[in-house]
Amino acid sequence: MREFAEWLQATPVSVTVQSITWIIPLLQSIHILMIGVVFVSSLMITLRVLGRVRAEEPFAVVWNRFAPWMWGGLVVMALTGLTLIVAEPVREFGAVSFWVKMSLIAICVISIAIFGRTLRPDAAGAEFSTGRKAAAVATVVLWLAIIFLGRAIAYDGAVWSLQA
Amino acid sequence: MEIPSIIRSIEASGVGEWFRTSVKAMPVVESIHVFTAAVVFGTILIVDLRLLGFPNTRRSFTRISDELTRFTWGAFLISAVTGALMFAPNASTYYGNTAFRIKMLALLLAGVNMAVFELVTKRGVARWDKDAATAPAARFAGAASILIWAFVIFVARWIGFTKGYNYEIPPDLDLNLQFPAQ
Numbered sequence: 001m002r003e004f005a006e007w008l009q010a011t012p013v014s015v016t017v018q019s020i021t022w023i024i025p026l027l028q029s030i031h032i033l034m035i036g037v038v039f040v041s042s043l044m045i046t047l048r049v050l051g052r053v054r055a056e057e058p059f060a061v062v063w064n065r066f067a068p069w070m071w072g073g074l075v076v077m078a079l080t081g082l083t084l085i086v087a088e089p090v091r092e093f094g095a096v097s098f099w100v101k102m103s104l105i106a107i108c109v110i111s112i113a114i115f116g117r118t119l120r121p122d123a124a125g126a127e128f129s130t131g132r133k134a135a136a137v138a139t140v141v142l143w144l145a146i147i148f149l150g151r152a153i154a155y156d157g158a159v160w161s162l163q164a
Numbered sequence: 165m166e167i168p169s170i171i172r173s174i175e176a177s178g179v180g181e182w183f184r185t186s187v188k189a190m191p192v193v194e195s196i197h198v199f200t201a202a203v204v205f206g207t208i209l210i211v212d213l214r215l216l217g218f219p220n221t222r223r224s225f226t227r228i229s230d231e232l233t234r235f236t237w238g239a240f241l242i243s244a245v246t247g248a249l250m251f252a253p254n255a256s257t258y259y260g261n262t263a264f265r266i267k268m269l270a271l272l273l274a275g276v277n278m279a280v281f282e283l284v285t286k287r288g289v290a291r292w293d294k295d296a297a298t299a300p301a302a303r304f305a306g307a308a309s310i311l312i313w314a315f316v317i318f319v320a321r322w323i324g325f326t327k328g329y330n331y332e333i334p335p336d337l338d339l340n341l342q343f344p345a346q
Contacts, residue, residue: 025325029318032202039199040206040235053231065219147202148195155191163187 005089017087024087031080034073035150039143041070042112049128049136059119059128067116074109095156101149108142111135167259175255183253190250197246201320203239205313207232215298215306224294254327263322270319274312281305 008014017023047053048062085092092098115135128136152159174180183189213219214228251258258264285301292298298306 021325025321026318029321032198032317032321033205033314035199036202036204036206037209040203040210044210144199147199151195151198152191158187159191161187 001093002090005093008086008089011086014086014089017083024084027080027084027087031077031084034077034080035147037073038070038077039140039147041066041073042143043140045070046136046140050133051127063116063119070112092153095153096160097149097152097156101146101153104142104146104149108139108146111142112139115139168256171255171259174252177252179249180253180255183249193246193249197243197250200239200243200246201317204236204243205317207236207239208309208313211236212306212309215302215309217298217303221292221295221297225298226289226293257327258323261323261327263319263326267316267319267323270312270316274309274316277305277308277312281309 009018044053044066045063048055048057048059054062115132119132183193211225211229211232214221214223214225281302285299285305288299289302292302
C-alpha cells in the first residue's frame with residue numbers, strides 16, 4: 001500500500017496538483033461547502049422523519065426537495081475527494097482516520113439509499129416508527145463522525161495517540 | 165490600549181497556553197469549527213435560494229427563515245467560539261496574516277448584508293412572502309449572501325496554507341536554491 005501511494009504521489013497528475021499552490025485549498029474549500037449542502041440536506045430529511053420540521057408537508061415532498069442536493073453534493077465530494085487523495089496519497093493511505101472515514105461513508109450512503117427506497121410516501125402528519133426514526137438519527141450521527149474523521153486526517157497521529 | 169499589546173495579552177492568556185500545550189486541542193477545535201461553518205453555509209443557502217425563488221415560491225419565506233435561523237445562529241456561535249479558541253494561542257500570527265484579515269472583513273460584509281436585509285428589505289415581506297416573485301432587494305441580499313459566505317470559506321482555507329509565512333526575505337540574503345522545498 002505504501003509503495004502504491006509513493007508511486008501515485010510521483011505521477012505527473014499528482015505532482016501537478018501538488019505543485020500549483022492554490023489547487024489543494026480550492027478543492028478542500030469546495031469539499032467543505034459540499035459538507036454544508038450534504039449534511040444540512042440529510043439533517044432536514046431526518047428532522048422531517050422526526051416530525052420536527054415541515055411536518056405539514058408529505059414526507060415525499062421534503063425528500064424530493066433535499067435528496068437531490070444530498071446526492072449531487074456527494075458526487076462533487078467524491079470528485080474533489082478523489083483528486084485530493086491523488087494529490088497526497090501517502091498522507092491519506094497512512095491515516096487511520098482516512099480508512100475509518102471511507103468505511104463509514106460506504107455504510108452511510110448504502111443505508112440512505114435503502115432508507116429512501118423503502119419509505120412509502122406518507123400523508124402529511126403520519127408518524128414514522130421508532131425504528132425508522134432511530135435510523136434517520138443514526139445517519140446524521142454517521143455524517144458527524146465522517147466529517148470529524150475527514151479533518152482528523154491532517155492530524156492523524158495526534159488524534160489517535162493517547163496524549164491529551 | 166493599542167492593538168499589538170492587546171494581541172500580546174491574548175496570546176499570553178491561560179487559554180492560549182493550554183491550547184498551545186495540548187496535543188488534541190487543535191484537531192478537535194478545528195474540526196468543530198469547520199463543521200459548524202459548513203452548517204452555517206448549508207442553512208443560509210436554503211434561505212438564500214428561497215430568496216432567489218428557488219425551487220419555487222410555493223412555501224412561505226418567513227416560515228423557511230424561522231425554521232432555519234436557529235440552526236444558523238447556533239452554528240455561527242459555536243464557529244465563533246472555536247475560532248476565538250484557535251486565534252488566542254497564535255494571535256499575532258493570525259493578526260498579521262492577510263488572508264485572516266480579509267476573512268474578518270468578509271464576515272463583516274456578510275453581517276452588513278444581513279442587517280440591511282433584516283432591518284430594511286424585510287419590512288415589505290408580506291408582499292413577496294408566498295406565491296410571488298421576491299423583491300429585487302431581497303434577491304440581491306440572497307445572491308450576495310451566498311457569494312460572501314462561499315468566499316469566507318475559501319479565504320479561510322487559505323489562512324491554513326499561508327499563516328506564519330508572511331515575512332519579507334532580506335534583499336541581500338544569499339539563498340542556496342539548489343534544494344527545493346519538500
